[in-house]
Amino acid sequence: MxxxxxxxxxxxxxxxxxxxxxxxxxxxxxxxxxxxxxxxxxxxxxxxxxxxxxxxxxxxxxxxxxxxxxxxxxxxxxxxxxxxxxxxxxxxxxxxxxxxxxxxxxxxxxxxxxxxxxxxxxxxxxxxxxxxxxxxxxxxxxxxxxxxxxxxxxxxxxxxxxxxxxxxxxxxxxxxxxxxxxxxxxxxxxxxxxxxxxxxxxxxxxxxxxxxxxxxxxxxxxxxxxxxxxxxxxxxxxxxxxxxxxxxRANEEIIFSMLKRRPCTIEQISDGFGLHINEVSKYLGKLMQSKHIHTIFKKTDVYYTPVIKKDKI
Ligand code: SF4
Incomplete structure (x- = not known):
């Protein structure tokens, strides 16, 4: 990519x-x-x-x-x-x-x-x-x-x-x-x-x-x-x-690139890219593991947002 x-x-x-x-x-x-x-x-x-x-x-x-x-x-x-x-x-x-x-x-x-x-x-x-x-x-x-x-x-x-x-x-x-x-x-x-x-x-x-x-x-x-x-x-x-x-075609990098400009829930990513929730979960898991993103809570929703400002992916 x-x-x-x-x-x-x-x-x-x-x-x-x-x-x-x-x-x-x-x-x-x-x-x-x-x-x-x-x-x-x-x-x-x-x-x-x-x-x-x-x-x-x-x-x-x-x-x-x-x-x-x-x-x-x-x-x-x-x-x-x-x-x-x-x-x-x-x-x-x-x-x-x-x-x-x-x-x-x-x-x-x-x-x-x-x-x-x-x-x-x-x-x-x-x-x-x-x-x-x-x-x-x-x-x-x-x-x-x-x-x-x-x-x-x-x-x-x-x-x-x-x-x-x-x-x-x-x-x-x-x-x-x-x-x-x-x-x-x-x-x-x-x-x-x-x-x-x-x-x-x-x-x-x-x-x-x-x-x-x-x-x-x-x-x-x-x-x-x-x-x-x-x-x-x-x-x-x-x-x-x-x-x-x-x-x-979404992948880890495209999802991270979007999250840098717009925090999203897993459902929003899944709906937006037409990906199965399991697939989104896999990408988010990798991004969490590599500490590129973290979660924040808004009422009952969990949003994914970047940990870092600079693109290191
Ligand atoms: S502060 Fe944010 S919402 Fe307001 S104009 Fe600038 S980019 Fe847009």
């Missing part, structure tokens, strides 16, 4: 089926430090845009992956932080236009205030933005942004982007108990979204271990009761939905 520096997966994704991940920043480089982040606390909180990894390395890895029979439903710029902090993310999206696989940009929207970022993001087939606050104060409490960032500017940038983008714009609202889930708070978030006019709205809550213990999930019933605030109608995204056969 070939090892890649910037690619991971394909991994099962809630909305994108099998998604090849492209990681453009070192772990974990982000302009936010969200209380719900599944990657843990932000190691490098920055707004600096630069070439964190050489573009040639990224495009050569994608080329090589495709040449060796790589297949996925989507190729997604995501991973260890905020992909638009990479000054060349638009070049990667442009390169992906040459492939038959649609591209997705997952972003926190923090750089959308810059025209050059909006232009670069326009190369993506789908841009999915996370937006969970309604004003500067709630933004600072939930997303704990780099100190220069202003909520109003981000909203302004998103409105401009929505007008210019020819592809799909999706917004994910991450709802947290006691932080942004009161009806009047959700209504304020929904009011911003009415002006941004995304094609789809997804509601999400804490399903994997968050950066902070106080980031708590909403119940399914509560999420259902908040859907009606949104226009277009919001959808509660379900765990690991997929849109075609489960035919990704």
């Amino acid at each position: 070939k090892k890649y520096q910037c690619l991971f997966g394909p991994v099962p994704s809630r909305r994108f089926g099998r998604s090849l991940g492209v990681d453009l920043t070192p772990f974990k480089t982000c302009s936010f430090d969200c209380v719900f982040c599944q990657l843990g606390r932000t190691a490098q909180k920055t707004c600096e845009r630069k070439e964190y990894v050489p573009i040639d390395l990224v495009t050569n890895e994608i080329k090589s992956w495709l040449e060796t029979g790589g297949a996925a439903d989507y190729i997604t710029l995501s991973g260890s932080g905020e992909p638009t902090l990479h000054s060349g993310f638009g070049s990667v999206l442009k390169y992906l236009k040459k492939t038959a696989i649609p591209s997705v940009l997952l972003t926190n929207g923090s750089t959308m205030d810059f025209p050059e970022v909006r232009d670069a993001a326009s190369y993506a087939d789908v841009v999915k933005v996370s937006l969970s606050a309604w004003d500067q104060l709630s933004f600072e409490r939930i997303n704990r942004p780099q100190r220069k960032l202003q909520f109003k500017k981000i909203i302004g940038g998103l409105k401009k982007f929505s007008k210019q983008h020819k592809g799909e714009l999706w917004i994910e609202v991450f709802l947290l108990f006691g932080m942004n889930s009161m009806p009047e708070q959700v209504k304020k978030i929904a009011d911003h979204l009415k002006e941004i006019k995304p094609d789809r709205i997804h509601l999400n809550t804490v399903v994997r271990p968050p950066a902070e213990d106080f980031a708590s999930a909403l119940s399914k019933n509560r999420m259902d009761s908040l859907k009606s605030f949104f226009d277009p109608a919001a959808e509660i995204i379900s765990e690991f939905s997929t849109n075609h056969e489960k035919n990704v």
Whole structure:
């Protein structure tokens, strides 16, 4: 199995089926430090845009992956932080236009205030933005942004982007108990979204271990009761939905690569890769034995997560 520096997966994704991940920043480089982040606390909180990894390395890895029979439903710029902090993310999206696989940009929207970022993001087939606050104060409490960032500017940038983008714009609202889930708070978030006019709205809550213990999930019933605030109608995204056969060849390395970006239960890995639970158990056993991963508990679920930050597998 070939090892890649910037690619991971394909991994099962809630909305994108099998998604090849492209990681453009070192772990974990982000302009936010969200209380719900599944990657843990932000190691490098920055707004600096630069070439964190050489573009040639990224495009050569994608080329090589495709040449060796790589297949996925989507190729997604995501991973260890905020992909638009990479000054060349638009070049990667442009390169992906040459492939038959649609591209997705997952972003926190923090750089959308810059025209050059909006232009670069326009190369993506789908841009999915996370937006969970309604004003500067709630933004600072939930997303704990780099100190220069202003909520109003981000909203302004998103409105401009929505007008210019020819592809799909999706917004994910991450709802947290006691932080942004009161009806009047959700209504304020929904009011911003009415002006941004995304094609789809997804509601999400804490399903994997968050950066902070106080980031708590909403119940399914509560999420259902908040859907009606949104226009277009919001959808509660379900765990690991997929849109075609489960035919990704998973092995120890691919599973470890996914766990580094996303803690999972054994059932989630089994469902996502279409592997029998016994086979997943075998891979997890080896990774536990070699001390690459360990378990953490969230309510009644056991999640597998890496022990180390650097890829030593
Ligand atoms: S959830 Fe996304 S935007 Fe928030 S800290 Fe994590 S990587 Fe950054």
